[in-house]
Structure formats: structure tokens, C-alpha cells
Amino acid sequence: DTEVTQTPKHLVMGMTNKKSLKCEQHMGHRAMYWYKQKAKKPPELMFVYSYEKLSINESVPSRFSPECPNSSLLNLHLHALQPEDSALYLCASSPQLGYEQYFGPGTRLTVT
Amino acid sequence: SQELEQSPQSLIVQEGKNLTINCTSSKTLYGLYWYKQKYGEGLIFLMMLQKGGEEKSHEKITAKLDEKKQQSSLHITASQPSHAGIYLCGADIYAGGTSYGKLTFGQGTILTVHP
16 A cells, blocks of 8 residues: 545635645655645655654745654644745655655645 | 756657657766656656666556666657656755655656547
């Protein structure tokens, strides 16, 4: 089973809202990732967690706050977003760093 | 940073035709990944190549990494409408022989297969 699940599938939020994206995998993977993908562009890495510790933050604005409560779960907390943050947010996991990454279906976020 | 150039940007073929997509790196590739994406959906892992000269196949798709580890190709034999989508190559960033897990992607190749 190589499934990564993401909820919600779609999210519309105002600029003053607080919301969270959730990602889950039950493959025993110890690395998890958040990517942002704008239309007609490739995914861009935001955060990397390895063994539940943040290992990479690609200079992401503080209005995006990642959290890894356990080895199976990855959250992305959103607060005071801007319309330009509207994008497809993809979660991925891999057995460890340096292994193939398996992606979830994504959350389509619209900021109004 | 690792820069990947994919070609062509888009490709339209008739069902049954063979096709090749190329991915060229400005630096040595230590981990090269091929993914397929349907618009607005997640990425589907196809293959990973690490060794110079390596070649892997799955069903009708073959991926190769050249000896110098700076160029990879993805070849589809006897294309079908189900092969349509966006193909992305991704490179892993290594430092001191260690992966950071940071994938940098090429701009993608949009493949259309006409029945």
C-alpha cells in the first residue's frame, strides 16, 4: 500500500481565517514533506520532516506553520493567508531521506 | 541549486506511437525521479535512477540515466491514451554523500495521446 491521504480535498478560506491541512500515511515512512504547486508550475518544496523533526524550511512565510505530531501524521496550519497563497498543496512521504517520495492527492486551497 | 531542463515542453502523439522525454541537469544527478501527474492531482511515482548507465522499465515505460549522470530520458513504447498527463523529472539534492530529501523538479512535459 503506497497511499498518502490528504484532507480536505478543497478549502476556501478568508484572509483572517485559521485552518489546517492534514496528511496521513501508514507505510511506516519516516520522512514527510509539504509542497506547494501553482497552476502550470512544478511543485516547490516547503518543508521536510525526518523522524518527526523539521529538517528543511525553504524560507516559507510564518503564516504557514507545519507540525508533525507523530510518524504517521503531518499538519500544515494556515493563518492570515494572502490570495497569492492559493495553490495545490501536496504532501509526500518516503521511507527515509533519499528514497522515492509518494505523494497524496493534494488540497486545493483558495484564499479569498 | 540544481536546475533541470525538460524537453519537449509538450508532445502530441497518435496512439501507438513511441515517444521520448528528456531531462538534463546542470549538475551531477545523485537521485533522479520520474513522476506523472494528471492536472490538479497528486504525483504518481514512476521510477528512480541513481547509477550512471542505469535503465529501468515498467510496463511500456523505460527510463535511463546516462553514464555521466547529467541526463535522463523517459521512453514510452506504443503510447496509449492512458499515458496522457504531465511528466516531471525530479532531482535529489546531495551534499557530502547525504540526501536532504529536497526534490527539485523540471518544468514538466505535457503529453497528449490521440486515439
